[in-house]
Amino acid sequence: MIGKLLLVDDEADFLDVLSEFLSGEGCKVSTALNAQEAFLLLSRETFDLLLSDINMPGMKGFELIKEARRLYPALKCALITAYDVRDYLYMAKHYNIGNIITKTTPFNFDEVLLLVNNILSGDVFGLDHYMHGAIRRTMVRGSNDIDGVIQGIVAEMPDLRHKRKFRQALNEIIVNAVYYGAKHERGDSKESWPLEVTLAPEEEILVEWGADDEKVGVAVCDQKGVLTKEEVLFWLERNASKDDNGMSVGLLDEHGKGLFISRETIDRFIVNIKRGEKTEIVMLNYKEGLYDGYRPLWIQEL
């Protein structure tokens, strides 16, 4: 994948090593130490992707992207930070930004490359984009399939960390895919959801799973594409912000919590959306001790 990248960060050292890496992967990389330099470069040549640090002296990453989007509507944009993405969910919602990469230790070159590739190519669906090993697949054809599918997946992942949480998140995501994604049940009236649902062939849910040296992964994909990036950001932000008593604002909400809790308990929670066609949620869990740091925000709406 070849693309023209503009990296912006006030850490010259970081710019240097990241551009060395991305150049080695075939990208054409330019760097800027601040927003001013970035705008100068943007005015001179056309870039495919602007990847900017958030916290810089002068104009911060969010405003930089807002302004760059206004000037160059075709430019794709993402942020990168060493800090806690949860602190930025409000800004992400406000500026409608779906991608915030995190600087982890060890530094996760694969992830950065994957995200850059995803954004540039728009080719994001399928667990094989995120895993190296063999991928197994099954279809969920109704509510009665859900438990069995989850049992099967978990049974095949003996080394899974935080098994209970993973299972809970998986259940949340598949149930949502069946009822909300495929059947368009209203999220705020869960108590009236029918206990048993059978899905038509064009409503079936694809579940993929696999494991490689570093991680295990599951992808759940519906065929409707109802969810939007804005909605995901709305629910994530709502549940991340605290009220005066330190309780989550979304604590008593009937729905929307599943997304947030799943994102909190799973190492990588990736949402891929093609409006009106499909919604895919990819969950990756790393093996112990890998990539300490904060979880990236990874929502791709095509």
Place this chain on the structure above:
Amino acid sequence: MDIANILLVSFDDPTLSEQLASHGYTPVAVPDVPSMLDAKVPFGLVLISQEAVGDAGAEDMERLYFASNGAPIAVYVNEPSAISPGLKRVLDEGTLERVYRHEVENGLATSRIDRMYLSSGLDAAVRAYRQREEDKELLGKELKLRNLVLEHERELGTDITGSITSGLVVLDVSGKIFLINEYARRLLRLSMGEMLGEPYRRVFPEKVSRFVENALKRAAGPWKRHEIKKITVDESVLEVVSYRMNDGAHNATGLLMLINDVTDQENTTAQLFRSEKLATVGTMLSGISHELRNPLSIISARSQMALKKTEWDREWAVKAFESIDTQVNRCAAILNSLLDYTRYKAVQQALHRVDEVLDETLTHVEYRSIFDEIRVERNYQAGLVVFGDRSRFIQIFLNVILNAADAMSGKGVLRLTTSSEETSTVLVEIHDTGCGIGVAAKDRIFDPFFTTKEPGKGAGLGLAVAYKIVQDSGGEIWCSSAPGDTSFFVRLPSGKRKVYDRKTAAG
């Protein structure tokens, strides 16, 4: 008491007796003063001849007095012009208190004992006597009553001083104990013995004595009204307040002391300040872990790149390792800044550049999302240094800056200005464009627990802590505020004098 008996002393005039008798009096005649004592009947008046008084010496007068047994004494004078020099002297000197001038001059002191005169004169004398007897009785009753009231008041006083849960001590100006209540004895760990009238020095614990000594000294002066001090006695912290007692002319009449046990209060306050300190450490810790993430990811990225490389050219390797080295040093510096801060027990007094301290403070908070839309302007005067504990300075600025960020709700301009008004002080102005401080809040903004933030957003200790540290550092902190234009000023002792002192000491 109605006694019509009149004692006639040294008269040989029978007509006088008759005249008196005709007026309803019973005259009893005795030849001289000594024989007055022999009179067998009580009498209401002593009537004595001028000659007898005029000749009387001081001794005789005493005797007359004694013998009159409290009855009024009237001197009989034949005519006013005939008042003898002896009697005149007695009247003038007033030694003979019971000679009724009135009676002598207007009543009895006539050449002829006129009926009317005699009557009025004697009646008046007797009336006066009776009145006095009644007065005496009344006075006796009143005295009794007063004693009762006094006793009651004394008991009430004891009840009051004994009931209050504060130690109460009153000393006279010489430092003798005039009053001390039970509670004071307990607080000062004193025995139960009598100590009224004892000098305080002999009774009080030494530390308290020292305080009293100073307070007494100052109470002698005209202005100082009260002193307050916290004194530790046997692990208890006592707050001793002394008031100078005045008379109506504002002369010191003694010292009144109130003593309270504030141990719990002190502990709570200390704990609160400690917990605020911990909160600051928490803020810094999360700041530091954020700060570390950057260099660590660079080091990680560099080494991963190096490991992937099959062939190294020297230029590339030098660049990579220089970078790793730089980032490792950066990590170490970040860790040191936390260590410096937590090593607060041994307060490290040293010279610090103000701009460096302010910048370091900013690194602890700037990563926070609330600073995303806050522009920081630095307006530093070069070369300003302050002397003191770096971590404490950071704590001051951290609290004020976080407060400013809150006031701006994360949007606005934070301007840090340093200047030097005079060589001995450095002034730091922290200006924000936030909502400002209301007039009512202004007076209380440095009070512990005062907060205008919504519940749960802050304990309200930040500025109180800043205030305390500034005070401890010998500086000042104050603010001026209007909506969109609020400044906190921190004046700190400059390090310049210290440098000078050191140089001269070394030289």
